[in-house]
Amino acid sequence: MGVKYNREYRDIVRDLGHAIGQIDNCYEAFEMERADWDALDREEQIEFMRTLADDIFYGLGTEPSIEVGEGKVQYDPSNHIIKVWTESQIVHLVKLI
Structure with a gap:
């Protein structure tokens, strides 16, 4: 399936990394x-x-949601x-996009 995007990949990873860093116990x-x-x-840390x-982005291509620390990351394709x-x-x- 894969995660569909058309923004610059490095920008997505930067934003996603920043957001994941806000999750308690993400480490x-x-x-x-x-x-x-x-x-x-x-x-x-960054x-x-x-x-x-990067790992989560590719994982979301096969799993709709991934738990990280005290939170989760979810792909919303629609x-x-x-x-x-x-x-x-x-x-x-x-x-x-």
């Missing part, structure tokens, strides 16, 4: 402890989130967006 996707995550400098965003949730609240909408 658990890397099997990290809080202390390990906090020991990284900001640039390293790079980790971009890597995770509206051409990716929704990033923390518990019951949408944190961010990433536009794909």
Whole structure:
């Protein structure tokens, strides 16, 4: 199936990484402890989130929703967006077109 988009891929990954970074305990996707995550400098954390965003983007091509830390990421093909949730609240909408 795959996620359909026509925005620049790097912009989608940047926005998705930023949104995923807002999810509590997002670092658990890397099997990290809080202390390990906090020991990284900001640039390293951003790079980790971009890597995770890239993996999630491709995962959403086969799974409609992926859990991350205390939240989830969901592909909405009818509206051409990716929704990033923390518990019951949408944190961010990433536009794909």
